[in-house]
Amino acid sequence: MCGIIGAVTVESVSETLLEGLKRLEYRGYDSAGVVLIESEVLKFYKYAHLNKSIEKLSKIAELNSSLATVGLAHTRWATHGVPNDVNAHPHADCTDSIGIVHNGIIENYRQILLHLEKKGHNIKSNTDSEVVAHLIEDNLLVEKQSNQDDPLNFVRAVRKSLNLLKGTYGIAAVSSDFPGQIVVAKNMSPIVVGLGNSGNYISSDVAAILEKADKFLYLKDNQIALITQDNLRLYDIDLNEIDFKTTEVTWSYADAQKLGHESFMLKEMYEQPVAFKNTLADRDINKLELFFDEIHFDPNRLMDIQKVFLVGCGTSFHSAMVAKYAIEHWVRIPVELDIASEFRYRDPILDGSTLVIGISQSGETIDTLAALNFARKSRAKIISVSNVVGSALTNNVDAVMFTRAGPEIGVAATKTYIGQLAVLLGFAISLGKFRGTLFKSEAENYFRELLSCSDKIDMALKRREDYNQLAQKLSGAKDFFFIGRNMGYPTSLEAALKLKEISYLHAEGYAAGELKHGPIAVLDDQSTVVGVATKNKLYDKVLSNLEEVRSRGANVFVVASDSDEEIGKHFENIFYVPDTFELFSPIVDIIPLQFLAYELAKLAGNDVDRPRNLAKTVTVE
Numbered sequence: 319m320c321g322i323i324g325a326v327t328v329e330s331v332s333e334t335l336l337e338g339l340k341r342l343e344y345r346g347y348d349s350a351g352v353v354l355i356e357s358e359v360l361k362f363y364k365y366a367h368l369n370k371s372i373e374k375l376s377k378i379a380e381l382n383s384s385l386a387t388v389g390l391a392h393t394r395w396a397t398h399g400v401p402n403d404v405n406a407h408p409h410a411d412c413t414d415s416i417g418i419v420h421n422g423i424i425e426n427y428r429q430i431l432l433h434l435e436k437k438g439h440n441i442k443s444n445t446d447s448e449v450v451a452h453l454i455e456d457n458l459l460v461e462k463q464s465n466q467d468d469p470l471n472f473v474r475a476v477r478k479s480l481n482l483l484k485g486t487y488g489i490a491a492v493s494s495d496f497p498g499q500i501v502v503a504k505n506m507s508p509i510v511v512g513l514g515n516s517g518n519y520i521s522s523d524v525a526a527i528l529e530k531a532d533k534f535l536y537l538k539d540n541q542i543a544l545i546t547q548d549n550l551r552l553y554d555i556d557l558n559e560i561d562f563k564t565t566e567v568t569w570s571y572a573d574a575q576k577l578g579h580e581s582f583m584l585k586e587m588y589e590q591p592v593a594f595k596n597t598l599a600d601r602d603i604n605k606l607e608l609f610f611d612e613i614h615f616d617p618n619r620l621m622d623i624q625k626v627f628l629v630g631c632g633t634s635f636h637s638a639m640v641a642k643y644a645i646e647h648w649v650r651i652p653v654e655l656d657i658a659s660e661f662r663y664r665d666p667i668l669d670g671s672t673l674v675i676g677i678s679q680s681g682e683t684i685d686t687l688a689a690l691n692f693a694r695k696s697r698a699k700i701i702s703v704s705n706v707v708g709s710a711l712t713n714n715v716d717a718v719m720f721t722r723a724g725p726e727i728g729v730a731a732t733k734t735y736i737g738q739l740a741v742l743l744g745f746a747i748s749l750g751k752f753r754g755t756l757f758k759s760e761a762e763n764y765f766r767e768l769l770s771c772s773d774k775i776d777m778a779l780k781r782r783e784d785y786n787q788l789a790q791k792l793s794g795a796k797d798f799f800f801i802g803r804n805m806g807y808p809t810s811l812e813a814a815l816k817l818k819e820i821s822y823l824h825a826e827g828y829a830a831g832e833l834k835h836g837p838i839a840v841l842d843d844q845s846t847v848v849g850v851a852t853k854n855k856l857y858d859k860v861l862s863n864l865e866e867v868r869s870r871g872a873n874v875f876v877v878a879s880d881s882d883e884e885i886g887k888h889f890e891n892i893f894y895v896p897d898t899f900e901l902f903s904p905i906v907d908i909i910p911l912q913f914l915a916y917e918l919a920k921l922a923g924n925d926v927d928r929p930r931n932l933a934k935t936v937t938v939e
C-alpha cells in the first residue's frame with residue numbers, strides 16, 4: 319500500500335526520487351519522505367499531508383539541488399501510528415546513519431521495540447517500521463567488529479535483522495558507512511529492481527521506474543539484493559549468491575501517463591476494447607496451452623480435475639464469479655467461489671484433483687497470495703491470472719494467464735476487469751473443448767462471439783453522453799441498490815463497488831431475487847435501484863423484481879439491450895447497451911455503470927484516481 323522508490327546512479331537522484339514519488343501517488347498516501355546520502359551523511363526530508371506531501375517535498379530547495387547520487391523515497395499509507403512527520407518514512411537508527419523504507423506490517427514490532435529500548439535505543443516514531451533501522455544498527459556494529467572493512471557487512475546486517483521480523487515486508491535500506499549501496503529484502507510485499515544505463519533503481523511498483531530502467535528483476539520472497547550504481551547481486555536467505563534472469567517489461571512510460579485525459583480512470587475506461595483484444599490475441603481455444611503465458615505442468619492433468627476454486631478480492635472476485643458461471647455451464651465441473659481473505663481460514667477441502675485459480679490484477683494482493691500459498695500446500699494445481707508480469711502471484715504456480723491491459727493507475731479497476739473477463743471466459747470455452755463437454759464447432763462459435771465483444775465495448779463507450787445525461791438525474795441521490803440475476807449479479811456487485819469507491823455513496827449489489835428476503839425493507843422514495851435487465855433467460859424475472867421495488871417507491875434505472883423494444887414502455891431511465899450473448903453480457907453491461915460511477919464522483923468533486931482511504935494494491939491483511 320505504501321510506495322517505495324530508490325536509486326543509485328551516476329547523477330543526482332533527487333529528481334528521479336521526486337518524479338518516482340509522483341508516479342506512486344496513485345496508490346494514495348498520507349505522508350511522503352526522502353533520504354539522500356550526501357558526503358557520507360544521511361539527509362532526511364519528511365512530511366505528512368494528505369495527498370500534498372510530495373508537492374511540499376518538491377519545493378524544498380536543498381532537496382531539489384542536492385548532488386546526492388544515492389537515495390530512497392517513500393509514500394506512506396498509515397497502518398501503525400497516525401500520519402505525522404515523525405511517523406513518515408524513511409526511518410533512521412539512533413545516529414541517523416541508517417535509513418530504511420518499509421512496505422508491509424511488522425507484526426511483532428512491540429516485542430522488538432521493548433528489546434531495543436532495553437538496549438538503550440531511542441525510538442522516535444509510533445510505527446512498526448522504525449525498529450528495522452535500529453536492528454540493522456545493532457547488527458552492523460557486530461559485523462564491522464568481526465569483518466572490519468568487508469563491503470558485504472551491510473547486506474549481512476540487513477539479513478540478520480530479518481531473522482527477528484514476523485510479518486510482511488518490502489524493505490530498502492541505506493547506510494552512511496556504505497554510501498554506494500542500497501540493500502532490499504522482500505517477504506510478501508513487492509520489490510522490483512530496475513537496471514538502467516545511468517544506474518540502478520528499486521521500487522515497489524514497476525510503473526515508477528519504467529522510464530529509467532530497461533531490465534527488471536522482481537524479487538521473490540526471502541530474497542535479498544545488493545544494488546550499486548553498476549551492479550546487482552542477488553542472495554537467498556542464507557546469503558548464498560544466486561543467478562538471476564531479468565525480465566523486459568513491455569509497458570512503456572507513455573502507457574503509465576494520462577496523455578491528455580482528465581483522469582487515469584477515464585483513459586483506462588477508453589482503453590478497454592484494446593485491453594480486451596490484446597488479452598485474447600494469440601490465444602486459441604483449440605490449443606488450451608495457448609491460454610497459458612507460462613506453464614510448468616502437463617495440461618493433460620486438467621482432465622483429472624474434479625473441482626475448481628476461484629479466489630480473488632474486490633473486482634477480481636467479481637470476475638471470478640463470472641468465470642464460475644461460465645466454467646460450470648461449459649465444463650460441467652463444480653466451481654467454488656471464495657473471497658481470498660476468507661479462503662484459507664475456512665479450511666476448504668483441497669487435494670491433487672483440485673484446481674485453484676487465483677485472480678489479481680496487481681499480482682501482489684496479500685490475501686490472494688496467502689490463499690494460493692495455502693492451496694500449494696494441499697497439492698492442488700494452481701493457475702494465476704494477473705496483469706503484472708513477474709508479480710508475486712505468478713511465482714511458484716503451475717501456470718499463469720496474463721491479462722494484457724497495460725498498467726492500470728486509477729484505483730478503481732476498469733480495463734483489468736475487462737481483461738480478466740476476456741481471459742477467464744476464453745479459458746472456460748477452451749477447457750470445455752479440451753474436456754469434451756463442448757464440441758469443436760460450438761467452442762469456435764462461442765470464441766468468435768467472445769472476440770466480437772471488443773466492438774461492443776467500443777460501441778457502449780461511444781454512448782458516454784447518453785449515459786451521463788441519465789447519471790446526472792441521480793445527482794444528489796444517496797442510496798443505491800444494483801440488482802441483477804445470473805450474469806447480471808456479478809455486474810451488479812461490480813457496479814456497486816465502483817460507485818462506492820469513487821463517489822463514496824452507499825451502494826449495494828444484490829441478487830435481484832434475494833432483495834425481497836430482507837433488503838427491500840430499506841427501500842423508499844429516496845432509494846435508487848439500478849436493474850441489470852439485458853436479455854437473458856431470467857429477463858422476465860428481473861423485470862418483476864424491478865416492479866416490486868418500484869411499487870415501494872424506489873427510483874428505478876435499468877440497463878437494457880438495444881433490441882429490447884418493450885422496456886421503454888415500462889421504465890423511463892434506461893442505459894441501452896449492445897445486445898450480447900448472455901454469458902458474455904458482463905463485459906458490456908458494466909460500461910454504462912462505470913460511467914454512472916464516474917459521473918457521480920465528478921459531480922461530487924471527488925478525485926477519481928485517488929479515492930479517499932483506498933490504495934491501488936492492498937499488501938496488508
Ligand code: M6R
Pocket residue numbers: 631632633634677678679680681682683686729730731732815816819934935936
Ligand atoms: O490487484 P487485485 O486485483 O488483487 O486487487 C483486488 C482489489 O483490491 C481491487 O479489485 C479493488 O477492489 C479495486 N480498487 C476495485 O476497483
